[in-house]
Amino acid sequence: MGELFQQTILISILAGMVRIATPILFAAIGELVTQRAGIWNMGVEGTMLMGAFTAYFVATATGSIWLAVVMAMVAGALVGLIIAFMTVTMRVDHFITGLAVNLLIAGLTLYWFRMYIKGRAQPTFDGFENVPIPVLSSIPIVGEILFDQRLLTYVAFAAVPAVWYLLYRTRWGLELRCLGENPKALDIKGLSVAVRQYAAVLFGSVMTGLGGGFLMLGFSDRFLADITAGRGWLAIVALIAGNWMPKGVLAAVLVFALLESVATHVQVLGIDVPHQIFLALPYLASILLLMGLRRQSRQPQRLGIPYFR
């Protein structure tokens, strides 16, 4: 009985990890592309929040959660356009742009949310159900952890090798990585730096919007102010901790997700400490992770530096 109970909890924690990793993974793997193109986008948190709010709004207004997912991606793209305009066209400092975008969206979503629910009970929606993969999901333990998840979770994990392929095995990927290391080389070849950087920012922002949308539709039935709660920042930390490599980013995201999953199981585990300690774990871990990193990182040489011809 005791052993079976422990096994059930362990499976539940690991399955929770995979689910919790999904939104952060979408954002991190998308922003990996953005950052390899030399744009240090600090607006991930805001972009994700925009995706989450849009998903909530569309899901409750139309009742279609798939339309909500699509619109979350569109919202991400719009935020990406603002970020790309500021950083690539106007050449505003990348950090400042990100901060401004985060603050803008925190304010906007709060206003829209209050306006939307004014004078009525907050509408809710039915989120995603699990979609077990036939055969694979019946494998004991592993099947329950990996193959009985929401549909978009499979997509997020499949995006990791896909982005790896894009970055390292295609001409596009080569040009993209070159943007982060030596944009002048592309410019001299007559290839537009701006167009590629816009594309990279848009890709990252669409993925981040999708992550926000999943956060909304995969975990909850209603929106809350600041629902992203730092997950966008964790995605950025995952990039640095994962040394801007797809595999490393995935590993870092899984660490954060595991800690958060443990925190949600504290009550079941019956550990008698203030629950805030467990909630704080991912944030604490991110600082410790960054402290322990080697200094000779593989950070793109021109990351965050506006390109002037």
Place this chain on the structure above:
Amino acid sequence: MTSIERDTGAPRPITRIRIEPRVNRKPIWTFSMYLAATLFGLVLSALLLWTSGADVIKAFSALLNGGFGSQKALVATLAKATPLILTGLATVVAFRAQVWSIGQEGQVYAGAMGAYTGYLMLAGLPPALYIAGIILCGMIGGAVLGALAAILKDRFDVNEIISTVMMNYLIVFLLSYLIGGGPWTEVSTSVVYQQTAPISEAAQLPALFGSSKLHLGFGFAIVAALVCYVVLDKTPLGYEIRAMGYNPVALAYRGTNIGRTIVLVMILSGAIAGLAGVSEIFGTAHRLRSDTLFNLGYTGIIIGMIGGLRPLGTVVAGVIFGGLSSGALYMKLLAQVPAALVPAMEGILMLTFLCAGVAARYKIVRVQTDG
């Protein structure tokens, strides 16, 4: 003639658009750019109101009247502006050194918590000394958190934006534990309110001009602005801070210890933000709870930026946005528009001001190149 020219196939000159730094910037140009940014920001805000189905004129006039319409409203505005000026100044000090700390939010909480610790430990001191001790503890609280981010940056190469964001979350969890079940929780009959017991009268910041809202904290904000102005513009440390913003490499060759300067900057910035927490808890709320402190630090970033990263500009921006926050309650009542319009407006204005800053610094020129 023309046909011969075409036949040679020589490259035609192409007109391109280039962005170049503006030399000889005229103040009037800069001023008009920021004026345009303000107007554009207001138009966008009006659009936001209009698209969400609110009465634009009614909302804006309620906002203005509530913030600046009467003497009473002005006093309330200055009270609201107090913590915003302080967090704005904390931003100015850090950003002028190009230390992109957004830890003001957490430092406000740390300041409030430091001061509350002092309030508990120093009880029994003579009144003036007691209050001075509480204020000092608050400044230390904020400074410690700031110094931590600086040390992480200097010693461990941890990006200050990320470390400060993470600490902002950590400190809120700590406070949530302390006042939501931990040792500082108000002992009440049934429910836990996530707050401490009321602060005794001896420890409250004295009121200014016999007002019920305005308190000594506003005096601190003005003094802090003057101190920041003098330190940044008139002292060797200020020179180093500004030089670090322009060219840290040159500064290092001059023999300045960059790491030490970053720590000093963050201690100063953290202490000022901590003061905002003290002022809000001991001057306005009179008990420690987290919702009164929420978003003061992030708003301060916008105010510092819109104030042009200058202490006096920050005071002006702080008073204007204090007025909006104060008028927001009035607007909520009269025009049924959520008070959250104000943070949205702040975000919009910050973005238009950033663009105006670029427009003031650069110009678009047409150049002719060969092909």
